[in-house]
Amino acid sequence: MAVVILLAWFGVGMRLFQLQIVQAADLKEMGLEQRAKVKVLAAERGTIYDRDGRELAITVQGKTIGADTKHLQQPTQVAELLAVTLGLDQAQVLATLRSGRRWVTVARQIDAETAAQVERLELPGIYSYPEAMRVYPEGSLAAQVLGFVDPDGNGLEGLEYRYDKQLSGTPGEVRFEQGLDGNVIPQGQYDVRPAIPGSDLVTTIDRDIEFIAERECKATLERTEAERCTAVVLDPSTGEVLAIAVVPGFDPNDRSASTPDRWVNWAVLGTYEPGSTEKLITIAAALEERAVNAATTFEVPDVIEVVDGACEGRFSTAGDQINGCYHDAERHPTEILSVKDIVTRSSNVGTILIGQRLGDSNLARYIDAFGLGRKTGADVPGESTGRLNLDPTCPSCFASAAIGYAVSVTPLQMAAAYGAVANDGIWVQPHLVRELVDGSGVHRPIAPEERRVVSVDTARVMRSLLRNVVESSEGTGGKARIPGYTAAGKTGTARKFVEGEGYTDDYVVSFVGMAPASNPRIVVAVVVDSPKVGSSGGRVAAPAFSKIAEDTLHRLGVPPDAS
Numbered sequence: 001m002a003v004v005i006l007l008a009w010f011g012v013g014m015r016l017f018q019l020q021i022v023q024a025a026d027l028k029e030m031g032l033e034q035r036a037k038v039k040v041l042a043a044e045r046g047t048i049y050d051r052d053g054r055e056l057a058i059t060v061q062g063k064t065i066g067a068d069t070k071h072l073q074q075p076t077q078v079a080e081l082l083a084v085t086l087g088l089d090q091a092q093v094l095a096t097l098r099s100g101r102r103w104v105t106v107a108r109q110i111d112a113e114t115a116a117q118v119e120r121l122e123l124p125g126i127y128s129y130p131e132a133m134r135v136y137p138e139g140s141l142a143a144q145v146l147g148f149v150d151p152d153g154n155g156l157e158g159l160e161y162r163y164d165k166q167l168s169g170t171p172g173e174v175r176f177e178q179g180l181d182g183n184v185i186p187q188g189q190y191d192v193r194p195a196i197p198g199s200d201l202v203t204t205i206d207r208d209i210e211f212i213a214e215r216e217c218k219a220t221l222e223r224t225e226a227e228r229c230t231a232v233v234l235d236p237s238t239g240e241v242l243a244i245a246v247v248p249g250f251d252p253n254d255r256s257a258s259t260p261d262r263w264v265n266w267a268v269l270g271t272y273e274p275g276s277t278e279k280l281i282t283i284a285a286a287l288e289e290r291a292v293n294a295a296t297t298f299e300v301p302d303v304i305e306v307v308d309g310a311c312e313g314r315f316s317t318a319g320d321q322i323n324g325c326y327h328d329a330e331r332h333p334t335e336i337l338s339v340k341d342i343v344t345r346s347s348n349v350g351t352i353l354i355g356q357r358l359g360d361s362n363l364a365r366y367i368d369a370f371g372l373g374r375k376t377g378a379d380v381p382g383e384s385t386g387r388l389n390l391d392p393t394c395p396s397c398f399a400s401a402a403i404g405y406a407v408s409v410t411p412l413q414m415a416a417a418y419g420a421v422a423n424d425g426i427w428v429q430p431h432l433v434r435e436l437v438d439g440s441g442v443h444r445p446i447a448p449e450e451r452r453v454v455s456v457d458t459a460r461v462m463r464s465l466l467r468n469v470v471e472s473s474e475g476t477g478g479k480a481r482i483p484g485y486t487a488a489g490k491t492g493t494a495r496k497f498v499e500g501e502g503y504t505d506d507y508v509v510s511f512v513g514m515a516p517a518s519n520p521r522i523v524v525a526v527v528v529d530s531p532k533v534g535s536s537g538g539r540v541a542a543p544a545f546s547k548i549a550e551d552t553l554h555r556l557g558v559p560p561d562a563s
Contacts, residue, residue, distance in 0.1 A: 042132065043169030045153055046198035048146060048160075050207040051240075051434060055137050057146050057160065059153075062133035063115035065106040067097055071125035078123050082106055085117050108151050109133035134160075140251045142210050144265040145203070145244050145380075145432060148252040157263055159201060159432065162381045166436055169198035197439040204240035204434050209233055212551045213245035216544045217526075221247055224531035224540050230266050230411050231544065233552055234523040236419035236514065239428035239448040241378070241412075242522070242552070244268075268376075268383045271408040272508040272527060275494030276346045276476075276537070278372075278404035280418060280512075283343055283351070284462045285366035286358045288454045294340045294461055300350040301334040303327045306399045324396040326352055326403070329493075343465040346476045346491060348403045355402030363398055364390050369453045370417040371427060372409055377449065378430045384410050404494060411510075415525040418489070418512045421466075422520035425459040426452050463488050467517040480542035482515055482550045484560035489513020489545065491537035496530060506530040511541035515549045516561040524549050 048057035065086065072078060079094035086093075086107045096104050108131065115128050134149045147158020155164030172195035217229035233243040244267045250258035264270070286292045305311040307324025326348050342350030355363055367373065373388040389397050389406040400406035412430055420427035429448035436444045454462075466488035469475040476491040492510035495503040510527040514520035526541040526548070534540040 038173055038175050041172035041193075041195040042153075043171050043195040044132070044197045045134065045149075045169065046167040046200040048167075048201045048203060050203055050205045050210075051242075052206070053202070054207050056142060056203065056205070056207070058135050058137065059132050060135050061130050062109040062111060063128045064108045064131045065110065065115065065118055065126065065128050067104050067106055068102060068125045068127065069097060069099075069104060070102050072097060073124050078126065081121055081123065082118065082126070085121070086110065086114065136252045138207065139253060140249045141207065141214065142205055142244065143249050143252050144246045144263065144267075145205060146252065147263075148255065158265065158380070159203070162379055163199075163201055163433070163436075167198040167201065169439070170196040172196070199439070199444075200437040202434045202437065204235075204242065204432050205244075206242045206555070208555050209552050210243040210245065212555070213243040213548050214247060214249070216548050217245045217247035219547075220526075220528060220540065220544045224528065224533045226528045226531040226540070228266065228529040229544070230270065230525075230527045230529075231548060232267050232411050232415040232523075232525045233548065234415045234419050234430060234525075236422035236428065236520055236523050239416070239419070239430045239450070240434065241430050241432050244412075244432075265380060267411045268378060268380045269410070271384050271386050271410055272510075272529070273405055273407060273494040273497055274409050274414055274510065275404040275492035275508075276348075276351075277414055277418075277490045277492035277510055277512045278407065278409070279343065279346070279351050279402070280421060280462065280466070280490055281366055281370050281372070282355050282358065282363060282402045283339065283465065284370075284421060284454050284458055285362055286339075286354050287461055288366070288458045289358060289362055291357045291359075291362075292339050292354055294465060295338050297336050297338050298342070298350055298353045299334060300328075300337045300342070300347055300353065302330070302332045302349065304349045304352055304399075306352070307395045310396070324399070326399060340465055340468060341474075343490075344468045344472050344475045346469070351403050352399045355398065360390075360392065360398040363402060364388075366453075367401065367407070369427075369451075370420060371413055372407065372417065376410075376412055376416055376430050378412060379433050379446070383412075386410055386413060404492060408497075411525050411527045414510070414512050414527075415523050418514060418525070419523045420453045421459045421462045422514040422523050423459075424456045425454040426450055463514070463517055463520070466490055466513065470513070470517075476536075476538045477511065477513070477542050479538055480511055480513055480545045480549075482546050482553070484562060485515050485550065485553055485558075486517035486562045487513055487515040487546075487549065488517040488520075489542075491542060493536045493538075507535045509535065509537040509540045511537050511545040513545055513549070515553060516558065518561050521556060521558050522549060522552055524552070 045059045075097045083090035083093045147160040149155050149160050155161035172193045175191045213231040220229045229247045231245040246266050250262040304326050310324030328347050374385050375383045387408040416430045428450045431448050433446050470477040470480050470487045496506040496508050512525040514523045524545050526544045528540050531540045
């Protein structure tokens with residue numbers, strides 16, 4: 001018996017030795033792991049500003065409403081009160097409360113005033129807690145540019161998505177020891193790694209110019225009953241985009257009333273056949289290659305056939321513009337027209353003749369140089385390259401491309417192309433962000449790419465030709481005239497092409513121009529999709545250009561240069 005007791009005590013002693021000496025470190029670490037807790041410290045998302053420091057997207061403290069269903073009383077009545085106060089569907093609220101889960105979320109990220117209304121109801125089981133929320137102070141202004149975030153603060157569209165990593169910052173954490181009672185152990189481990197706030201974005205957008213562009217696009221839709229209006233305002237010397245208007249738009253503070261197609265930045269994702277606005281490239285290339293000068297004349301009929309039998313003795317339709325039969329907008333006898341006349345009157349036939357003298361390979365080279373068929377590199381997600389149909393074996397493709405058919409572009413590409421002519425021949429990469437400012441106040445400016453496309457002389461001759469389009473009584477752009485300022489630009493009218501359907505009865509019309517023509521400070525591109533009243537760029541898009549340009553020049557303090 002004594003031996004048994006002795007052995008038992010020996011076993012206890014060995015166990016204590018093992019626990020206190022051999023395994024002490026391991027047990028201590030295990031105990032610390034059980035007590036150790038980590039709390040993530042959210043990083044504050046950076047603010048998005050316009051070019052003058054006015055807030056376009058900010059993070060504020062909101063509140064989230066939740067429920068402890070174990071303590072709910074009369075769920076039906078509670079659901080009714082919450083639905084009325086929060087503007088929610090009563091049936092959905094009730095379904096949430098009766099989901100079978102103890103802890104449920106009723107509404108996330110509501111404003112403080114609405115949360116206070118809920119709190120004043122003093123409903124058992126209903127509680128609120130603070131949660132950061134993204135707010136867009138200007139509502140729908142520049143919504144497609146800014147984009148939006150999800151409830152967890154992750155960028156989903158626009159600049160919020162493109163610069164999500166920079167805006168989000170780096171989360172921090174607190175490591176501490178927690179006792180069985182749930183409280184922090186005062187003498188325990190306590191380490192803090194602060195969160196690093198996200199960088200702020202200073203955009204190139206001017207809030208006032210953005211408002212002007214959106215206002216005129218809305219007026220254009222009301223006047224023409226069109227499906228969509230897109231406008232781009234660009235500083236040609238810097239590439240800074242002062243405004244992108246896409247109407248109809250949406251309010252990123254409440255997307256429930258909109259459809260996803262309204263979230264799209266059609267200025268960079270939407271493509272269309274530009275029609276006559278692309279003639280700028282054809283004419284500028286011919287001038288640069290010295291194939292023509294402004295006074296060079298051509299014998300211009302009203303119809304030209306580049307594929308044998310394509311016209312079949314008739315005045316072709318718009319669909320024939322890619323099949324080898326091309327015509328001017330109006331019937332006319334064969335005339336002797338100068339390059340200046342061809343541009344002023346927007347002669348398709350005359351432009352094709354110029355393109356033939358230029359040569360297919362040269363035309364293709366300048367189309368690429370002006371930035372068509374490739375992304376501009378603007379800092380927006382999902383930018384489209386457009387599409388070029390320049391197959392050397394295609395007998396009509398280059399004639400079509402010379403006048404803006406068989407080629408698709410984005411409004412931003414066309415604005416940048418005209419920007420090269422406005423900027424004395426230098427193409428500057430369009431961009432929407434001026435600089436990033438990190439949490440330490442360090443400024444990181446954005447440096448755009450640039451390249452020479454044509455000479456200074458060619459650019460100035462081209463501006464003179466485009467000015468005549470606006471100022472001449474024979475020009476197609478008379479409605480683009482700006483009170484007190486000279487303007488230069490080109491109209492565009494093209495049948496709308498739909499994949500799988502071909503050419504429809506609808507039009508996409510446009511006007512792209514610059515002002516003042518003597519020393520351009522801005523380029524404005526206006527593209528109107530499927531107007532029901534009016535079907536030409538001169539009648540539909542040019543008036544919007546005029547008003548946007550006039551008010552923008554006033555906003556920028558540009559002195560008038562015309563009486």
